[in-house]
Amino acid sequence: MNLAAMSPSDILALGARAGAMLDELARISAEPSRLVRLYLTPEHRRAADLVAGWMRQAGMEVSEDALGTVRGRFSAGASPDDAKAPRLLVGSHIDTVVDAGRYDGPLGVVAGILAVDHFSAGGPALPFGIDVLAFGDEEGSRFPSTLATSAACVGAFDPATLGFADRNGVTFAEALKAYGKNAQDIAAAAYRRDEVAGFVEVHIEQGPVLEQENEPLGVVTGIVGQSRLRVVVTGEAGHAGTVPMELRRDALAGAAELILAVERIARELAADRVVATVGRIEAEPGAVNIIPARVAFTVDVRAMSDEVRRSAVEQIESEGWRVVEARGLQVAFEPFHEAVTAECDLTLQNTLAAAIADLGHRAPRLPSGAGHDAQMMAKLCRSAMLFVRCRGGVSHNPAEYASPADIGLAIAALIRFIERFAPGQA
Numbered sequence: 001m002n003l004a005a006m007s008p009s010d011i012l013a014l015g016a017r018a019g020a021m022l023d024e025l026a027r028i029s030a031e032p033s034r035l036v037r038l039y040l041t042p043e044h045r046r047a048a049d050l051v052a053g054w055m056r057q058a059g060m061e062v063s064e065d066a067l068g069t070v071r072g073r074f075s076a077g078a079s080p081d082d083a084k085a086p087r088l089l090v091g092s093h094i095d096t097v098v099d100a101g102r103y104d105g106p107l108g109v110v111a112g113i114l115a116v117d118h119f120s121a122g123g124p125a126l127p128f129g130i131d132v133l134a135f136g137d138e139e140g141s142r143f144p145s146t147l148a149t150s151a152a153c154v155g156a157f158d159p160a161t162l163g164f165a166d167r168n169g170v171t172f173a174e175a176l177k178a179y180g181k182n183a184q185d186i187a188a189a190a191y192r193r194d195e196v197a198g199f200v201e202v203h204i205e206q207g208p209v210l211e212q213e214n215e216p217l218g219v220v221t222g223i224v225g226q227s228r229l230r231v232v233v234t235g236e237a238g239h240a241g242t243v244p245m246e247l248r249r250d251a252l253a254g255a256a257e258l259i260l261a262v263e264r265i266a267r268e269l270a271a272d273r274v275v276a277t278v279g280r281i282e283a284e285p286g287a288v289n290i291i292p293a294r295v296a297f298t299v300d301v302r303a304m305s306d307e308v309r310r311s312a313v314e315q316i317e318s319e320g321w322r323v324v325e326a327r328g329l330q331v332a333f334e335p336f337h338e339a340v341t342a343e344c345d346l347t348l349q350n351t352l353a354a355a356i357a358d359l360g361h362r363a364p365r366l367p368s369g370a371g372h373d374a375q376m377m378a379k380l381c382r383s384a385m386l387f388v389r390c391r392g393g394v395s396h397n398p399a400e401y402a403s404p405a406d407i408g409l410a411i412a413a414l415i416r417f418i419e420r421f422a423p424g425q426a
């Protein structure tokens with residue numbers, strides 16, 4: 001059945017099928033009362049196995065690379081040459097944030113599987129193959145690494161990542177070994193440029209624009225750059241009852257002043273769409289009656305302009321130096337992640353917009369303030385993203401929701417995109 005033969009009820013049925021798969025994945029969690037599925041954990045293993053089974057049912061050959069990315073390979077072209085043509089890559093991630101919703105990541109994996117299922121179950125033959133990729137480390141929720149799995153696929157994995165430790169002191173390298181992988185194989189996970197024709201990721205918008213536009217689908221123009229750093233403020237522990245206020249070197253009070261400065265700096269740069277977040281903080285020794293000696297917190301800074309983002313980070317650092325100087329403290333800034341802004345390929349954007357128009361919808365274009373595997377894949381090949389409206393723009397929250405109707409349209413648009421896609425010229 002080609003898309004022209006797909007009725008609104010077929011599209012709705014696709015959405016319902018995707019919804020059931022997303023529900024099944026969402027049941028795989030480390031905690032019974034909330035969704036937590038971190039990279040290289042038993043839950044990751046179970047989710048990867050479930051996804052692999054779906055890929056096989058959809059006619060794909062399944063393998064797993066050295067960092068655990070599940071790869072479903074669909075090669076049913078009309079001629080033997082089709083199998084040799086550069087492949088279209090489609091995918092997203094199956095790891096989650098802590099207390100996650102069920103759509104951020106898994107939607108793009110499920111959409112890829114159901115799109116392939118459409119072609120393997122009697123859709124038109126394609127002059128190229130498709131790999132569906134289920135990445136495992138997009139959120140950076142377990143290790144301070146982010147996009148490590150897609151980095152391996154593009155040959156940009158940083159070996160320093162292997163030394164990163166999680167909250168329990170388990171290193172990335174140890175977790176990888178326990179997952180049954182061999183770090184020696186990471187280089188072999190990289191695609192060659194000449195075997196890839198492009199990457200496309202379906203993802204919920206995670207913002208309110210499509211809802212405001214009253215449209216189910218949108219085309220992403222570019223993905224923000226990000227800087228993540230750990231800030232460590234050091235003072236001196238002391239007795240909470242005996243040290244007079246003017247003699248204290250309170251690391252937590254200094255950190256609090258700096259955290260408010262982070263917020264102020266981002267607000268001052270609001271016209272440049274800079275956002276900055278302190279999402280995690282730890283104070284030591286962490287007792288009610290001890291002046292805090294050491295505070296570590298994270299800062300996440302994002303902007304569409306790399307120059308503006310770097311300047312915001314510089315301002316945060318110089319404000320940090322001022323605060324610690326005034327308070328007799330010390331500060332260290334430890335950057336642990338930087339992703340530059342990635343433009344989405346214009347030709348692929350237009351192909352996505354045409355696919356959405358084929359379904360009778362307008363395709364608003366919008367930037368992504370969230371990070372995505374698509375920005376890493378852009379280092380390898382032309383990369384594009386299709387956004388799906390989500391209720392209230394809510395994400396990284398269990399209330400995250402996209403309707404089966406919108407999801408069905410997104411998969412139908414992906415199918416149409418694949419039909420329109422011609423490697424090298426789409």
Ligand code: GLV
Nearest residue numbers: 138139369370371
């Ligand atoms: C990933 O969701 C990120 O943008 O932090």
Ligand code: MN
Nearest residue numbers: 104105138372
């Ligand atoms: Mn995501």
Ligand code: MN
Nearest residue numbers: 097104139396
């Ligand atoms: Mn996310």
